[in-house]
Amino acid sequence: LDGESNRRLGLFMHQQVIVPRTSEIVDHFMRSLRRLDEFTVVTANDAGLQRLTGLLQRYLLGLGTHVESFEYFEQRLLIGHIHHRMGIPQPVYQTSFRALQCELIRNIPSAVREDRAGYDALVDYMLKVIALDVSLAVESYCKSRTCGLEHTIETQRGATERFRHMAVTDYLTELHNHAYSRHLLAEKLGESRSSRKPLCVIMADLDQFKQINDTHGHLVGDHVLRIAAARMVAAARSGDEIGRYGGEEFLFLLTNTDLAAAAVVAERIRKRVGNDAIRHDDATIRTTVSLGIAEARDADTVDDLIARADAALYAAKLAGRKRIMLEK
DSSP: OOSHHHHHHHHHHIIIIIHHHHHHHHHHHHHHHTTSHHHHHHTSSHHHHHHHHHHHHHHHHHTTSSTTSHHHHHHHHHHHHHHHHHTOOHHHHHHHHHHHHHHHHHTSOHHHHHSHHHHHHHHHHHHHHHHHHHHHHHHHHHHHHHHHHHHHHHHHHHHHHHHHHHHHBOTTTOSBOHHHHHHHHHHHHHHHHHHTOOEEEEEEEETTHHHHHHHHOHHHHHHHHHHHHHHHHHHSOTTOEEEEEETTEEEEEEETOOHHHHHHHHHHHHHHHHSSOEEETTEEEOOOEEEEEEEOOTTOOHHHHHHHHHHHHHHHHHTTSSSEEEOO
């Protein structure tokens, strides 16, 4: 359905057929479906009927335009999933497209019908675009039904995975939580000693975060934490482990990384967090981050390494904040 002629036909169908007659098309279409017993089960109450009517109106207003775009395909796939969730039987579902096709053709203006070549081209376009939508929607309808069966089978396994995720993840930032960060660090220390490869940790702390909470409230503070965490993830390298260590403090584990390389990563994090303001409703918040870096030594425990990084972080705070300090 690509090409300039098809784009013109889609725009013409939208402007001359669908927009002026949306209510009429929807009304006739819903009336034809009400004759089917299977359909009346889905629309047994006003809420179900209104929801389906609204879905159909939105569907029509997007029909046949921008069909070359990814968004068009994505929306059409979503339609089948929604209808499966609503419990519309598949025979009714497929029949409804044919009924809609007939309604669209019936509502072509008489002036267009008088131009035989134009009328044939428009009808051909309608048939093609409905066929495309049928194939996409039915594909996702069947996929949703299959996934529903698989979901039933996998419910227990999925619940176990969710609980595991909750056990190791900070609820606010979706980073590793405190306990899992320390567990990972213990593993990385052992691997570093065995491989003789360097390991660094970065302790990062948002500057004057209490002032943000006091001025704007804790909901805004939570938003700032989430955005700052996302920026830290974006600035880190693939393979770097990041955890929310507590409050506004974050712990980075950088394997196969010495102090010089860790300082490069830390500077990228510092810039990414502090360069742009964070907006939440009417509030505009500028936040900066201080960072302390320490490199693992042979005899280090988890507490030893974190303590040195924390001391470097404290030194960065004393030196004026929004800066990086290496361990002494």
